[in-house]
Amino acid sequence: xxxxxxxxxxxxxxxxxxxxxxxxxxxxxxxxxxxxxxxxxxxxxxxxxxxxxxxxxxxxxxxxxxxxxxxxxxxxxxxxxxxxxxxxxxxxxxxxxxxxxxxxxxxxxxxxxxxxxxxxxxxxxxxxxxxxxxxxxxxxxxxxxxxxxxxxxxxxxxxxxxxxx
Amino acid sequence: xxxxxxxxxxxxxxxxxxxxxxxxxxxxxxxxxxxxxxxxxxxxxxxxxxxxxxxxxxxxxxxxxxxxxxxxxxxxxxxxxxxxxxxxxxxxxxxxxxxxxxxxxxxxxxxxxxxxxxxxxxxxxxxxxxxxxxxxxxxxxxxxxxxxxxxxxxxxxxxxxxxxxxxxxxxxxxxxxxxxxxxxxxxxxxxxxxxxxxxxxxxxxxxxxxxxxxxxxxxxxxxxxxxxxxxxxxxxxxxxxxxxxxxxxxx
Numbered sequence: 143x144x145x146x147x148x149x150x151x152x153x154x155x156x157x158x159x160x161x162x163x164x165x166x167x168x169x170x171x172x173x174x175x176x177x178x179x180x181x182x183x184x185x186x187x188x189x190x191x192x193x194x195x196x197x198x199x200x201x202x203x204x205x206x207x208x209x210x211x212x213x214x215x216x217x218x219x220x221x222x223x224x225x226x227x228x229x230x231x232x233x234x235x236x237x238x239x240x241x242x243x244x245x246x247x248x249x250x251x252x253x254x255x256x257x258x259x260x261x262x263x264x265x266x267x268x269x270x271x272x273x274x275x276x277x278x279x280x281x282x283x284x285x286x287x288x289x290x291x292x293x294x295x296x297x298x299x300x301x302x303x304x305x306x307x
Numbered sequence: 308x309x310x311x312x313x314x315x316x317x318x319x320x321x322x323x324x325x326x327x328x329x330x331x332x333x334x335x336x337x338x339x340x341x342x343x344x345x346x347x348x349x350x351x352x353x354x355x356x357x358x359x360x361x362x363x364x365x366x367x368x369x370x371x372x373x374x375x376x377x378x379x380x381x382x383x384x385x386x387x388x389x390x391x392x393x394x395x396x397x398x399x400x401x402x403x404x405x406x407x408x409x410x411x412x413x414x415x416x417x418x419x420x421x422x423x424x425x426x427x428x429x430x431x432x433x434x435x436x437x438x439x440x441x442x443x444x445x446x447x448x449x450x451x452x453x454x455x456x457x458x459x460x461x462x463x464x465x466x467x468x469x470x471x472x473x474x475x476x477x478x479x480x481x482x483x484x485x486x487x488x489x490x491x492x493x494x495x496x497x498x499x500x501x502x503x504x505x506x507x508x509x510x511x512x513x514x515x516x517x518x519x520x521x522x523x524x525x526x527x528x529x530x531x532x533x534x535x536x537x538x539x540x541x542x543x544x545x546x547x548x549x550x551x552x553x554x555x556x557x558x
Binding site for chain 1 (some may be wrong): 351352354357361364365369372373376377379380384388389390391392393394395396399400402404406407409410413416417420421496518546
């Protein structure tokens with residue numbers, strides 16, 4: 143059994159990059175197909191193969207594809223923006239959210255003139271308390287030290303389209 | 308920035324890695340010994356050598372922010388091994404999208420109320436209308452809208468000279484004016500509806516839209532009109548358009 147079996151099925155992108163034999167129970171094979179070499183290359187460059195392997199081992203099998211896709215997304219973000227990576231996108235979205243909330247409050251205040259509904263009541267169907275607790279990231283250490291990150295394991299990000307940056 | 312290598316105490320990275328903390332340790336300024344968990348997280352997710360390579364590629368003044376963002380991502384990944392901080396991005400994108408919809412609806416209401424109050428509004432310059440429209444569409448990305456804080460007025464007067472126009476409820480001049488008043492928002496809805504139609508273009512007047520396929524397109528527009536009119540129902544039918552260049556008045 144000299145590798146004939148691994149030659150009959152093509153090595154995954156990870157084993158090709160790492161120049162090793164792709165075994166039948168390779169942890170990377172289901173998620174890093176040989177026709178997507180750059181996906182593993184990015185993940186390997188940012189996280190390292192052994193770290194990715196450890197992360198995947200700790201994740202249940204049914205969640206591994208999502209985990210790989212989110213790692214690939216983070217890796218791409220970090221390669222595009224080596225200083226802030228994904229955090230830049232979070233900061234941008236937080237700012238956009240603040241702007242929209244501000245604009246919405248103004249629009250509703252104006253609407254209240256016409257509808258005679260007090261502005262406060264206009265906010266009822268969009269409760270600001272439902273927003274996640276993501277403090278503004280402005281790159282300063284003091285802001286980051288006060289951050290709390292909310293866990294939300296049920297969000298499906300597999301089908302997110304464009305990268306927001 | 309702690310300079311722990313200058314004292315006897317090694318930085319958190321060198322403590323963790325059990326090595327001597329040299330005077331030019333690249334980690335020392337950013338991983339003080341009193342924050343051991345920070346480096347532990349970063350090391351677990353990214354690895355010391357990857358972090359070293361990354362920091363070496365950056366300018367010194369960028370490194371602190373880079374380390375802090377790596378620490379944040381590492382902590383996020385530790386708390387949520389499946390999605391990490393990408394989950395946060397997804398949640399925020401949904402929130403932004405929801406807020407944008409709410410704002411668009413509020414602006415549409417405002418236009419409607421404002422135009423009902425103002426009998427005559429000066430017509431908008433076509434270039435202004437196009438620029439305002441471009442800014443609302445957000446450079447074609449579609450995800451983030453540049454929405455003004457207050458809607459701009461639109462010309463209320465228009466003539467319906469093409470084809471058949473049927474208005475539910477008997478119609479009349481008043482309903483025509485109220486329909487025209489929120490056309491600014493409807494134009495956007497229509498553009499979204501026609502985004503796949505290759506011959507679509509907005510002409511000089513905000514009230515006229517050239518469309519090539521009238522049949523199913525008009526039905527789709529009806530849906531958008533009803534959805535965005537906030538209870539004011541108006542139905543417009545189009546006469547068949549023999550050539551793509553012929554204008555069809557939407558309202």
